[in-house]
Amino acid sequence: MNLQIPTPISGGLILSYRCTASCRHCMYACSPRWSAEWISEADLEAILQSLAGKIEPSPWGAATMSLNHGLHFTGGEPFLNFPLLCNAVRRAKELGIPSLFVETNCYWAKTDRGTREKLEVLREHGLIGIMISINPFYLEYVPFERSERAIRIAQEVFGVNVAVYQLEHYRTFKRLGIRGRLPIPEFLKIKGGGKLTRNTEFFLSGRAPYEMEEFDLFPKYPAESLFLKPCSPAFIRSWHNHFDSYGNFMPGYCGGLSLGDCRCLDELLVAGIDLDSRPLLSYIIADNFEGLLGFAKEHGYREREYGYLSKCHLCMELRKFLVRAEDFAELAPREFYDQLESG
Ligand code: SF4
Ligand code: SF4
Numbered sequence: 001m002n003l004q005i006p007t008p009i010s011g012g013l014i015l016s017y018r019c020t021a022s023c024r025h026c027m028y029a030c031s032p033r034w035s036a037e038w039i040s041e042a043d044l045e046a047i048l049q050s051l052a053g054k055i056e057p058s059p060w061g062a063a064t065m066s067l068n069h070g071l072h073f074t075g076g077e078p079f080l081n082f083p084l085l086c087n088a089v090r091r092a093k094e095l096g097i098p099s100l101f102v103e104t105n106c107y108w109a110k111t112d113r114g115t116r117e118k119l120e121v122l123r124e125h126g127l128i129g130i131m132i133s134i135n136p137f138y139l140e141y142v143p144f145e146r147s148e149r150a151i152r153i154a155q156e157v158f159g160v161n162v163a164v165y166q167l168e169h170y171r172t173f174k175r176l177g178i179r180g181r182l183p184i185p186e187f188l189k190i191k192g193g194g195k196l197t198r199n200t201e202f203f204l205s206g207r208a209p210y211e212m213e214e215f216d217l218f219p220k221y222p223a224e225s226l227f228l229k230p231c232s233p234a235f236i237r238s239w240h241n242h243f244d245s246y247g248n249f250m251p252g253y254c255g256g257l258s259l260g261d262c263r264c265l266d267e268l269l270v271a272g273i274d275l276d277s278r279p280l281l282s283y284i285i286a287d288n289f290e291g292l293l294g295f296a297k298e299h300g301y302r303e304r305e306y307g308y309l310s311k312c313h314l315c316m317e318l319r320k321f322l323v324r325a326e327d328f329a330e331l332a333p334r335e336f337y338d339q340l341e342s343g
Pocket of ligand 1: 027028075
């Protein structure tokens with residue numbers, strides 16, 4: 001049976017899973033330990049050509065940014081391979097893809113001059129904006145001064161097209177007078193666990209359930225109580241999907257899952273997903289996590305006695321087990337499952 005999927009109208013292009021950081025909340029389990037496999041020129045071209053004509057601009061126009069419109073370049077940390085980032089922006093611009101922006105942890109913003117140079121070069125290639133990631137998890141790796149510098153200079157280069165994700169944390173760090181980096185245990189001593197996620201979007205997905213368990217900040221639930229909780233945002237959707245450096249068309253923020261090959265996106269959209277060759281997707285798309293748990297148990301999975309921090313945690317646990325049991329095409333890239341703990 002084949003399932004038709006909507007045409008993607010926005011999303012992120014993961015240039016590599018390699019990153020300078022290994023954040024405890026990373027949904028894609030990125031880290032410096034990933035094999036440094038950057039997207040090839042041929043795959044970059046194939047994906048950008050597939051997306052051209054499909055990606056929709058921000059509601060305020062193609063020269064403005066909006067997190068759930070346009071195309072953003074991400075990782076991993078895209079500034080680790082600046083020539084590739086420039087090339088990707090230039091080619092996307094040539095193909096007419098609107099509302100192009102980059103997402104970064106700002107590790108590279110060490111001096112005013114170097115920061116300005118990089119941002120101006122990107123603007124010349126066609127980039128219109130930047131999303132700067134700030135929260136206590138990044139702060140373990142990136143000195144706050146670098147984030148501040150990047151925001152200040154980015155506003156001069158890109159004007160209003162600068163998003164700080166998340167502004168609430170930026171304000172907290174300013175109020176606290178943070179300088180340099182701060183380990184999470186130190187941050188918790190100062191602000192308490194509630195400040196990690198209060199008033200901000202936070203997904204207990206990807207690496208987060210594994211890394212946050214030790215802090216005992218979140219309740220655990222038995223698997224059966226999570227069956228009725230829907231995936232949020234919806235699993236199959238047109239907006240903010242991801243396209244990775246291996247050619248995986250990743251649904252939304254669901255790291256380690258592949259709907260198919262985004263290098264052949266048009267064929268995938270016409271033919272639909274072949275669910276017979278991706279049996280785990282059948283359960284997930286039907287929101288049948290009871291069935292997925294039963295399937296994993298048939299393969300030898302044992303339910304966690306102390307429960308799960310979230311539905312995504314349950315999903316990850318089942319996939320993490322199944323990826324070692326059999327070769328499921330939808331569990332990709334496989335290295336994602338080896339990188340879930342930050343090490
Ligand atoms: S959250 Fe961002 S900065 Fe942190 S490891 Fe993941 S990709 Fe790198
Ligand atoms: S439960 Fe699984 S499929 Fe649903 S949103 Fe979470 S990671 Fe994605």
